Structure formats: C-alpha cells, structure tokens
Amino acid sequence: AYQTAYLKAHYPLEFLAAVLNCEINNSAALAKHIMEARDQGIELLAPDINHSNRDFTVENGKVRYGLAGVKNVGVGAIHNILEARGAARFVSFRDVLERINLGKVNRKVLEALIQAGAFDSLQPRRSRLMAGLESALEKVGNQKRLQAVKQMSMFGGLLEAHEDDWLPEAQPWDRSIKLAREKEALGVYLSGHPLDAYRALLKAQIRITTADLSELPDSQEVILGVVVTSLKEKATKRGGRLAILTVEDLAGSVEVVVFGEVYERVASLLQQPSLPLWLKGHVVQEENGLKLVAQEIASLETALPRGPSRLDVRLQAAMVTREQLLNLKGILIRHGGPVPVFLHFLHSREEASLALPRELALTPSPELISEVNRLFGYPALTL
Template identity: 45%
Template sequence: DTDGIFQLETSGLTDLMKKLKPSRFEDIIASIALYRPGPMALMDDFVARRHGRQPITYDHPKLEPILKDTYGICIYQEQVMRMASDLAGYSMGQADILRKAMGKKKPEVMAQQRSQFVAGCVKNGIDEKKANELFDMIARFAGYAFNLSHSAAYAMVTYQTAWLKTHYPVEFLAAILSVEKEKSEKVSRYIAEAKRKGIEILPPDVNESDLDFTVVGGKIRFGLGAIKNVGESAISSILEARNARGPFTSLSDFCQRVDTGKVNRKVIECLIRSGAFDSLKLRRAQLWEMLDSALSRGQARKKERESGQLSLFGEEQIETHDPIPEVEEWGLTERLTAEKELLGFYVTGHPLDRYAEEIALHATATTDALERHGDGESVTLGGMITALKEKTTSQGKRMAFFTLEDLYGSTEIVVFSEVLETCIELLRERRGIVVVTGKVQYRNESLDIVAERIVPLEEAHRRRNVWLHLQLDHETMTRERIGALKETLAAHPGAFPVSLHIVRPGHSETIVRLPERFHVTPSDAFREEMIRFLGKQNLQFRPAESGVW
C-alpha cells in the first residue's frame, strides 16, 4: 500500500519494505539509503540480519557502537567518518577529507590516506595488518555511503505521508490527485488506488467541483483543473460566476453568466463530454444539441454587459432557458471514450463492465495483483488493447509490446515473433476484448507478461464451448416479443451459439438450444440491444461442462 508514499512508490522499494517489515524509524532511514546503485547489493544481508536469519558481526569491537543501528553494515557517510575518527584518531575535518577521497578513488590520494589511517590505527593499539583490512573495508562502503541527514529528512516525509494516507486516506488521495492533476498516468494510478480502498470518485461537476480535487461527504470530487483543454482562466470564470449567484440551473444560464471569451465553445464541449453538466439532469447528447443556442445567448449577454445595458434591469433578474431537444443519448462506448480522453480514466463506468463475467470465465489473474505471482508463473488475463508498439530485433525478427487494460489497471505485454505471427492483425485493429496467456517476467524493477497465446474473447469462448444464455420470463414473452427477439438475433448473424432459458416462476425452467441460423456475433451493438430488450441480468455467458480452454 505504498502508492503516493514519498520515496516508496517504486516496486523495488515496496518489495524491500515488505521483506524488511520496519518497526522503527531508523529502518526507514536505512532503507532509503540502501535503495541505490551499489548498496542495493547489501539489501538481502540487511533484511536477513534485521530478522535474525544472519549473524551480526563486526571487524573490530570499536565498530559495534558505530554500526549497531544498521546491523553491522556501513550505510552512511557519517559512519565512515566516525570509523576514521574512532579507529584512527582523525578529526571530523580529516575524516571528511578521507570520505571524499574514497568516493573519488584517486590512487595517489588513497595511498596517502591509507598511510595516515594505518598509522593512526597502530597508535590506537590496532595491529598494522588489521588496520589495512579495516581501511579496505571502509573504502568499499565509502564509495556508495549516503548522507544520513538527507536520508533521515526523506524518511520523515515518508513517515508523514504514510501516516496521512493511513489515517486520512480520502483527504490524502484528493491532495495527491490535485498535485498530479496534469499527469494523466499518475491520476489514473491514484484513481485506481482510491477504488481499491472503496473510495468513490465523483465526476467533475460545474456546480460542485473546484479547481482541484476535493473531499465531499467521504468521496473525492474530480477537479475542473484535471479536465483536458479546460484552463485555469476558464475555471476562474466558472467559479466566480457560481460563487456570485449560486449553482447553474441550465446550460443557457451557464453561458450567460460566465465570460464566454474565456469559457469558449471548446471548453464547454469538453465539460459536456466529460460529464461536468450531468447534474443538470439532461443527456449529454441533448446538451450538445443545445450548445449553439446557449452560446449565442451567452455571447449576446457578454456584449450587453460590456455596453452597460444590463444596468437598466439588473443582471440577476434575467434568466432564459432553451427548449430541450428530444434526441437519443450517446452510446455508452462514446460516452466512456470521451471520459477517458478528457479525464484520463473512466468515471461513470468502464467499457469492460459488461464483459466482466465473461472475462472471469478465462482469467486467472488481474493486473492489480500480478506482483503476487512469481517470476515465470503462467497467468491468463482478459482486457482491451490501449497501446501498441512494434519493433525489429537485432536478429531481424518482428516483436511487439502492447498495454493490456482490465477493470483493475493495466500491464505491458511482450510479444515475440512466433506468437506475433498468430495475432498481429488482432493487435493492430485494437478492437474488442482479448484473452492473453503468458508468463510473468520481472526485469529492471518492472513487471510484464511474455505472451504465449493471444486470442479474441469470442475465440476463448469457442475453445471453452461457452454459450450465450438468454433468460426469459414465460409470462411476459408474448408472440410479439418473441418475434422481436428473433429479428434481433437474425440481425447479428455469427458463429456464437445461443440458448433460451425460459422460466415459469413456481413451475418450471426450460433450456432450449437454438438452431445454427440463430447463432450471433456478440458485438457491442448486439449486447446493447439485448440489454435494452431483456435487462443485463438476463444476458449470461456460460461454458459447457465439456469445454476446455
């Protein structure tokens, strides 16, 4: 649970914390100092000594008080300086010169320092051979030792952010989302973290959102400043108008009260498409149709304000509403695509929501829990392709990388040439849902999946012999509704088998497998029609017992 925690967000440091299980502030300080090139090699020893699995040893009794807090391992520059002082009688100024010399490793300077160090050790009762060994040991550590005060300062912020996230998770995530609002990848990451914690993310709202993310009744309200193409000058105009005369009552009211020079057509279009006007209880398609008229009124009002005409009546007494057009709402896919484009994530739903049960028939893992699987472990994921990059290897073979997004996050899939040949067109089309089987791979502190097989969801269903079950209530299935159902099935011909599950409440249930002429292609359009016709709960995908994926 380290998302948003200062210094601990990388998978490597998160893994170190899981192994270390710090119980004191000093452990956090040491972890931050250790997690850098060089001292990383000592992390396993540090963890083992922390938990008593490896003995803590010292090359000389005088080193124990210096290295005791770090389990006998030299981590800090201050420890290097104190070893020089306590063992060889260096002043702190001389010890700092030694530290710098060991960091630069200049032969002539190191030779001079060795001579001084050994002489000082001998003077303090340490024999010459042991003194040389101690100098070599200190030189090894000094090359990468970190400044204790810096690490302690970082650790303090680490502790403070962890404390805030633990005790005030909603406020903490709202604050960090506000800080990172211009970085869509980080916004998506923290939104996913909020959802994992059961914190609801409310969409942007012209009547409630501020510039930044805010806490509203234990939930996080999306900030207007995180909507793409909506600048701070436009937001200032919106907030100023809202603070002056209260919530906006209609799109026309909004356009007449804000400065349409700052809140222009492009800004309002982005507000509509992102759902920021949804609290007006109109469809987004209706608002889109009303925009021309509302903008005309707003621009006319702006001219009146500039000419001083409004002073005759008082602006607060003038309110005009446009007629509401009867138009169908945009499709779910169109609405969600706009949210993703403008907000960086899906707010009012997810394109995969309707596929969740189907993906679960095949998936053995989800992207948010891949770190629970070991290197080389086989997993199956289901989701959609959101990015694709192809390249040619040094051997002249084609390979590809793509991002697979599921309901819980995303991960990178690596596709080598043998697998790529079987699915290149599927990847390039980026349409529909795919099922990926592959092996977990850890490299360079990151995790990805090396694909072994990639197929469309429909193909995965076919391999497992999955059928589409339509549940019907016998009492409501009139001859007309049955005819309409047959027409809908016939309008989407394909190879996917369909069965009817006819229920007579309190009497019987009958399953009828339809003939091949009623097999369908379960496209988004087909699903939307069937959901409207029967309801989502009556549209189910079930595998036959003999099917194998």
C-alpha cells in the same frame, strides 16, 4: 512513513484527496490511486460544474473530482468558472454559458467538461450537450455582443426563442462510447468500466490481473481480460507493422507489444473504443519495467467461456444442521449471479433434490467453492 500510515488509516478520504491533488496532472498515477481507492470502498464523485473546486475535495463521505483533473481545462478556465459560480449555483447549461467568459472557457474546455460528466446534474444526456454546443455558443456570443452595444431592448427574446435549438434531440451515447469519452477527458474510467460486466467471470476463469505481473518470471505465459487505452503503430525494418499498446484491467495497466502477424489479424479489433479483449501473451522482464508480448488477442465476449449452466450442492442429509443451511444462504447471497443452484440431500442410496429460488443464483468462483466446502467439511460443491 509512520505519519503517512497514520493519516491513511485515520483520515482515508482526506489522505486520498491530498494524494490525488499531488498527481492531478499525471493521468496514469491518478488511475492507479483511484483503482486502489475503489478497492478500499472509497467512492469518487464525478466532476460537477456546481460542486467541484479546482482540486479534489472531501464531500459527504466521498471524494469529489477536481476540475483541474479534467484534461484541457486550464487554471484560467477554472478560475473563471468558480468566479462566475460565486454563491449562486448554475441552473442550466444556458445559465453556465451566459455567466462564464467564453474567451477563457472556450469550446475545447466545454467539450472536455461535457465528456467528463461535469454537466450531468444539469443535463444528464451528454450527447445532447455535444450536439447543441456549437449552436449554443453562437447564440450566447450574439447575445453578449448585443449586450455590449446596449441593443438588448431590440433583441430581448433572441435566446429564449431558440432555447430548444440549443439542445437538439440526440441518441444517447451507448455505454462504450460514453466510457471511452470519459476516459479521454479524465484519463480514467469513472462512472463505470468496460470490464464491469465481466468482473465475476474474470475472477472465476482468468484470476490473474495486471497487479500480479511483477511477481511472475520472465517468459511466463499469461491470459488477461483488458481494454486498450492507447495504441502507437510503428513500422518495422522489414516494412511491416507492429503496435505498442497500453492495456488496462480492473487492477491496473501494462504495456503490450503486438508484432506483425498478430497485429495484422487484430488491428481492426484494437481500434474499437473500450472493447473488452481477451489477451494471451508472455511476460518480458526488463530493467526499466515489464511488458507483455501478445500471442493472441480476441473479443472477450467470444473468447471467454461462460461457465456452467447450473451448480449442484450435494449434502449428507444426516449431517446437515439448520445453522449450516443458514450460513450457506449467506454465502450464496454474497456470490450472487446468474447461475441457478440445486441442493441434493443424500441419505443412504436415496436422494432428494431442491431447486433454489432465483434470488439465490450465483457466480461460480474458486472462493465460492472453498467457502461452501469449508462450511460442510467435505467437497459438497465442485465444478
């Protein structure tokens, strides 16, 4: 235990890479460790066809995702990719296809790598790679067969003439689709999270996360902001339906049971990939762990109150110092967001008001209120 704590404290990147490599075939464990790493300020780099090795590695003060962490990418395919890469980096998607063995690195492997973002450095629009993959494989396959029978002198321009056909123009995937496919390939959301846009609101208005559930008593009612990461539908003895979900928030995941009447109301909502959801349920503590039983589910966009339209900080003018105002500015910057702030300087029965500039707008939260009121020693800010 002492050695583990020492390594974690003094070699956090190397320690994280080692832990991830131990769990490289366990998506749930990977997701847990990656969330913890982000909380510690450690950045994970996406898998990359030119930079990733088989395992997770340390790279320029960050941890690079290993190719073995991509689902459907086996040891044989990885070995062939690394062998083909050798000392010379791939310069294009076409270059990759020409140099690898398409028998070992097949379409299924390539699709997984595209969805994981492994070709982003060569072609950032993943939708174009997916749209052109079938045509590309056909053309490269033809080229390699012609090379095998030494007929390339007759067909030397075959590939070049159709290069543009490989990557047809395609609409970029919207963010939810991109993240859902990334999750499918990696088992984790890496380039972002569907709940990122709600991070401040969740912290201010819901406050509880999946990480807190183990501390709650049986039957405790909770509200969470989540996305569905897996869904299994089952038939009940009475001929109805129920669903067993795995849901994830920014801190972890939990199993949720959605019984008949609730499930019938929200079944279509649960099928939408990476849709942020508002979930109300109660805790069920069991010997093999805890789960939630859903009572209500709705779109987070419609269910979550958006909070106040402005915040007012009321200060006793005779007591305010320049140092306090400078510290207040620092607090507002740390809690930056969309809500405008107004200062009110109170003196006897008179009041002077000042609208702060847009760059000092903020996101309301209990922590913000506590910091401001602690700074001035009285309730200058309330919601």
